[in-house]
Amino acid sequence: MQNFFILVVCTLFFSTALSRPVTAEDFITLNLPQAVIAKATKAILPLQIDAHSREIEGDITIINISELQLTDNHLACRLHLAGTNLAFLTEIAGHEIRMKVGSVELDFRTDAAIRFDAKQQTLFIKPVVNDVATGGGVSDADIGQALVAVLNGREFPVTIQKLDPIIARTGSKTVTINTTIANIEARQNYIQLSLLPAVTAR
8 A cells, every 4th residue: 555655656746747847846845743753852862962162071962852842943842961071171371271070960941943954954953041950069050051051052963864765666667756855944843844856767
């Protein structure tokens, strides 16, 4: 049944391609529900992120993502981060000083803006952090605030892998539909992908 469905889709695209060239208006729209995005994000955890800066270095890992909510061009969620092997970096009299501060765990809410660069095929996520809670005493709170400052308002690139083509045979022809991601947008309760198809047959 699945192969039959793919065959029908390919046939429709093939007949369209024969009648006129594919234009920018011929998008395939794919909507991924919020629940699917939530399950996918949990599946890739724990996730190490590159958030090093001039002020702090170390290993930063996302342990948990919860309370995910999608709205227009934004993604809100609660993040649980762990920072290990952390060190503050500062410069005194032209010399770099590296002060080890150990480890800290953070729990906070973030509202991240999302934008997609079609030329680079890269999704950029820019979090704004609030409601920070740290485990430990005053020193841990200070470390946590320094770590949050590194994350807050910074764009993190996510390179999008090329999608596999759809291939099917119709009669004596093999139809191949290659797609390029034209846009990725956050909508109310779902992520929308706009795909530009290129149809070939041999």
